[in-house]
Amino acid sequence: MSTTECDVLVVGAGIVGLGHALAAADAGLSVTIIDRDRRPVGASIRNFGHVCATAQTGTLRDLALGSRQRWLDVASRSGIGVRTGAGLAVARHIDELAVLDELAQTRGSVRPLTALDVRDEIGGAADGVVGGARLLDDLRIDPRTAVPTLAAWLAERDRVEIRWNTAYHGVDETQTPDVVVRTSRGAVRAGRVYVCVGHDLDTVAPSVTDEARVARCALSMMLTADPGIRIDPAVLTGTSLLRYEAFAQTAAATALGERLRARRPELMAADTNIMFTQRPDGGLLIGDSHHVEPTVDPFLDEDVADLIRREVSSVLGVDLTVVQRWQGVYASRPDGPYLTAELAPGVRACSVTTGVGMTVGLELGARHVADDLP
Ligand SMILES: Cc1cc2nc3c(=O)[nH]c(=O)nc-3n(C[C@H](O)[C@H](O)[C@H](O)COP(=O)(O)OP(=O)(O)OC[C@H]3O[C@@H](n4cnc5c(N)ncnc54)[C@H](O)[C@@H]3O)c2cc1C
Incomplete structure (x- = not known):
């Protein structure tokens, strides 16, 4: 199978992965998103759709207020319905x-x-x-339609591609220092990779999740x-x-x-x-x-x-x-609302480890992409 190329590869089309993809696309980068399923069916469509910013504290409150703005912005661009004061x-x-x-x-x-x-x-x-x-x-969005709508809207943008039914199989370390990821449908060479597979992080990076007690x-x-x-x-x-x-x-x-x-x-x-x-x-x-x-x-x-x-x-x-x-x-996990870890040079995993991914996911993605921009 051939190797394709992009600036940013995002693994996982839930809200956390799409938050990273959105920020990368807005920065003008070419983005490929892969997801092992044929449409979003993970935590991001199974929740209440409650962006619970008011009752957070500390870092989560900052992330929630940042995400709140990002939801309002992307909702106005993509047609996702959003309620305020909600x-x-x-x-x-x-x-x-x-x-x-x-x-x-x-x-x-x-x-x-x-x-x-x-x-x-x-x-x-x-x-x-x-x-x-x-x-x-607080904001409220409809969880069953918001993330699929965001994914479809992103896929229509120039230089953004979503490959469904394509699973992440790890980093090809023989290609280092290039960042090449093996997938069930060929290899992807990327400038930067974000692995945002939610609770499945324990299947793709068990040593990381064991150490963090996820x-x-x-x-x-x-x-x-x-x-x-x-x-x-x-x-x-x-x-x-x-x-x-x-x-x-x-x-x-x-x-x-x-x-x-x-x-x-x-x-x-x-x-x-x-x-x-x-x-x-x-x-x-x-x-x-x-x-x-x-x-x-x-x-x-x-x-x-x-x-x-x-x-x-x-x-x-x-x-x-x-x-x-x-x-x-x-x-x-017992001690931390989210986990971010470098799986290999240029490959960052990000998983929200408490029930607030809809509240903080967009801002987390934007911060990671901003930190990693050349
Ligand atoms: C019942 C429930 C209610 C909740 N209510 C709220 C709420 O109201 N407000 C709030 O802020 N948060 C809420 N949460 C938490 C929030 O839903 C999650 O934190 C958030 O959806 C996690 O997003 P994610 O993108 O990390 O994971 P997911 O949405 O699960 O997405 C991960 C994606 O990765 C893909 N994937 C997995 N493994 C691979 C692989 N090897 N290769 C390729 N793709 C892969 C999966 O197919 C999936 O699409 C709730 C959670 C639940 C379960």
């Missing part, structure tokens, strides 16, 4: 309200809402709401039929306030954690983050639970799925009919 935290207990109020004192993009405001946002039947907050830095996190997700309510923002609930750092670091989060551990052990045992977003056709993406293991069990636990469905039903005060279930998987 996070809503619903408080159903006074300790949840205390977390939101505490964060609102230092973060202007957290705007407290009354119970009435919240019920207006998620339908009049909402149950037990005591207040909430709008998360103004495992896989499996999440239980569902799509419901349209409940007949229009819900614009991504909706977070009490368990979410223990998951996202800016909430979890408030003093008030201690009491919330104690109550949930004592009163809702089933939610904590499944490591849930009960949240939901609405697709354009009205269906709700609802989830999720977390289970971390080096190789995850593919079987979905019906008890956990039912717990999630009942919990979202109870927030909205309506019965929900589940029409699809699936498992999402992302890379996870």
Whole structure:
């Protein structure tokens, strides 16, 4: 098979790979993207489509705010639909309200809402709401169409090519110092290579993932039929306030954690983050639970799925009919939200190792490409 050439080779057509490809294409470089599947089917289409910028801290907050701008920019160029000001935290207990109020004192993009405001946002039947907050830095996109649209739009640009059903087989070290990658459809010689294969990094660079203690996190997700309510923002609930750092670091989060551990052990045992977003056709993406293991069990636990469905039903005060279930998987490690490693000279791997790739992926890619530009 012949060897083709490009300035930048990107492996993986999820949001992280496309973030690198977008930045390289915008810098005027020729870009080839390869993906082992025939279309995006990884974590980037299995998620909530929530660009959760408001509740990040530190480096993740910087990356999230950078990505937020990049989403707005690329959405306007490619026709991807994007909602702004699109996070809503619903408080159903006074300790949840205390977390939101505490964060609102230092973060202007957290705007407290009354119970009435919240019920207006998620339908009049909402149950037990005591207040909430709008998360103004957040965006929401439709995960099932955004990444495929971005890939198709990139492929139409001059000097960008996507090769589907083409797997990465490693670096041809006999060609060093040239950077040549072996794929299932021939070799590619590139100025620079970005390996963005999500949780599959453990299959292509196991020594890197072993050293960084990367495992896989499996999440239980569902799509419901349209409940007949229009819900614009991504909706977070009490368990979410223990998951996202800016909430979890408030003093008030201690009491919330104690109550949930004592009163809702089933939610904590499944490591849930009960949240939901609405697709354009009205269906709700609802989830999720977390289970971390080096190789995850593919079987979905019906008890956990039912717990999630009942919990979202109870927030909205309506019965929900589940029409699809699936498992999402992302890379996870104990000490660091993303991993970047030089696999060989000119070959950089990048994997987001917590559940925020849609929130930070575009900016991560742009920073790597800017760092590596000649
Ligand atoms: C259920 C769920 C909900 C989530 N919700 C959110 C959310 O609302 N907001 C948020 O910010 N983040 C969320 N996340 C996290 C986010 O989805 C991920 O961090 C992000 O999608 C990872 O992107 P990626 O490009 O690294 O991986 P992927 O989207 O999995 O893409 C990797 C690509 O690499 C390809 N590939 C793998 N191996 C090879 C190979 N050898 N050769 C060629 N190609 C290969 C795969 O086919 C795949 O297309 C969620 C994740 C899950 C699972």
